[in-house]
Amino acid sequence: MNYTWHWRVLFETEPGGTGTYLQYLLAGLGWTLATALAAWVIALTIGALVGTLRTTAMPWVVRIGNLYVEIFRNIPLIVQMFLWFFVVPELVPTALGDAIKQMPPPWGMFWPAVLCLGFFTSVRVAEQVRAGINSLPRGQRMAGTAMGLTGAQTYRYVVLPQSFRIILPPLTSEFLNVIKNSSVALTIGLLELTGRARAMQEFSFRVFEAFATATVIYLLTNLVVVLLMRALENKVRVPGLIAVSGAPQAGH
C-alpha cells in the first residue's frame, strides 16, 4: 500500500490555534470522558431504580419498567440523539425550548448528548441490575423476611449489596460502552475524540494518522478503565462470595 505516513503532523498547530493536533485530540478525549461520566451518573441512578423496581411483586410497576426498557432499547442510538437534539426543544414549552436552543456551544450539544446516552445506558444498566438480583437464591429474601426486615430493608441490606457486587464486571463493560457510544454525539456536532479525529483529517488531510491516534487513545482509555474497575472489584469483594459468570450477551 502506497500511503506516505507523516506522523509529525501530530505536533503541528491545528487551524483553531489552540495548540498542536495531539493536544486537540486529547482535549477531545476530555469531552468524551466528561460526556461518558455525566451520562453514567444518570444511567446508574435510573438504571438501578428501574432494575430494582422490575424485580418487585407489583405488577403495574413491573409493566411500566418493561415498557421503559423496550422503548429505549428498540430505537437506534443515533435516532435517540436526534430526538434529544432536534425534537425535544420543539416539544417542550416555547420559553424552555428557546433557552435550550440558545445555549452556547459546546453546551448546546453536550447536554442533549449526556441525556441521550444517560437514558440509553440506563436501560442496559437496569437489565444488569435485574439479572443480578434474580441470580441471588430465593432463600436470601426469605431469610430477610424471617429476620423481621421490611421489604425495603431486605433490599437495602441483603439483596442490593450482593447483587451490585455480582454485576460489577458487566457494569464495567457498560461503562466502556458509554465511552464508545459517546462518539455518536459527533452527529449533533459535539467535538469529542472521534469528532476531532474526523476534523483533524479534514484540516490536515492526514487520514490514517488521525484515526490511528484516536484508536490508540481509545485503547489506552479502555485499559485504564479496566484496571481501575478491577481494583474496585478487589476492594469491595466479600471473601467467600463468588461472582456468577454471566451467559453470553449480544452487544455493540
Add this chain to the structure above:
Amino acid sequence: MFEGYDFEVIRTSLPYLFREGMTFTVTLTLIAMTGGIIFGTLLALMRLSPFRVLSGLAGAYVNLMRSVPLVLVIFWFFFLVPYIGAWIMGASRPIPVGAFLSAAITFTMFEAAYYCEIMRAGIQSIPRGQVWSGYALGLTYRHTMAQVVLPQAFRNMLPVLLTQTIILFQDTSLVYVISATDFLGAAAKIANRDYRLVEMYTFVAVVYFVISYALSMLVRRLQDRIAIVR
C-alpha cells in the same frame, strides 16, 4: 402536542423512505449478518485452536474491534477500503468505493468480532465428549466441527445471534456519518429539505421501534421453543 404536526410530509415521502432507505438498511443488515456470522465463526474456531499464532491473531482482532467505537471503525474503513482496493487490483491510486460497499465491508468486519464471541461461547457450551466421540468415529477435525459441534452450537446460540442481528439492524443507521442513504439518511435528507425535523425523526423512531420490537418478540418466542426442545 400534535398541533402543527405535518403528517403530509411523511405520507408523500413514504415511497422514497422505504424504497430507497429501508431497502439499503435491510440489504446492509442481511449482508453484514451473513458475512459476519461466517467470518465470526471462523474467528471463533481460530480463537479456540491450539495454535498460539492463530488464537493470538484472532483474539487481537476481536479485542481491537470491541474496544473502538463503531463510528470510528466506519471512518477507518471508509478511507481504508479504497487503498485496499488499489492494493488488490495493483492500481497506483486509491480506487473510489461507494458508500454501500464500504458500509457492507465495515459492518461485516465489525460484527464478526461480536458474532465470534457468541459462537465461541456456543462452541464451548458443547460437551467435550461430543468432540471425542467424533474423533473416535474416525472423523477429521473438519468433519467433527462441521457435522457435530457447529450445528449444535448454532442451535444453542440462535436466539443470541438473532438478538445481535437486531442490534446490527439498529446500528446500520450510523452509516449516516458517511452520508449514505439508509432509512435514517433518507429521512434526514427530507427533514432538512422541507425543514420538517420533528415529523421525520419521530417517524423514523417509531418505525425502528416497531420493527425491532416485533423482531425481539419473535426471538423471545423462538427462545421458548428451543428451551422446550432441549
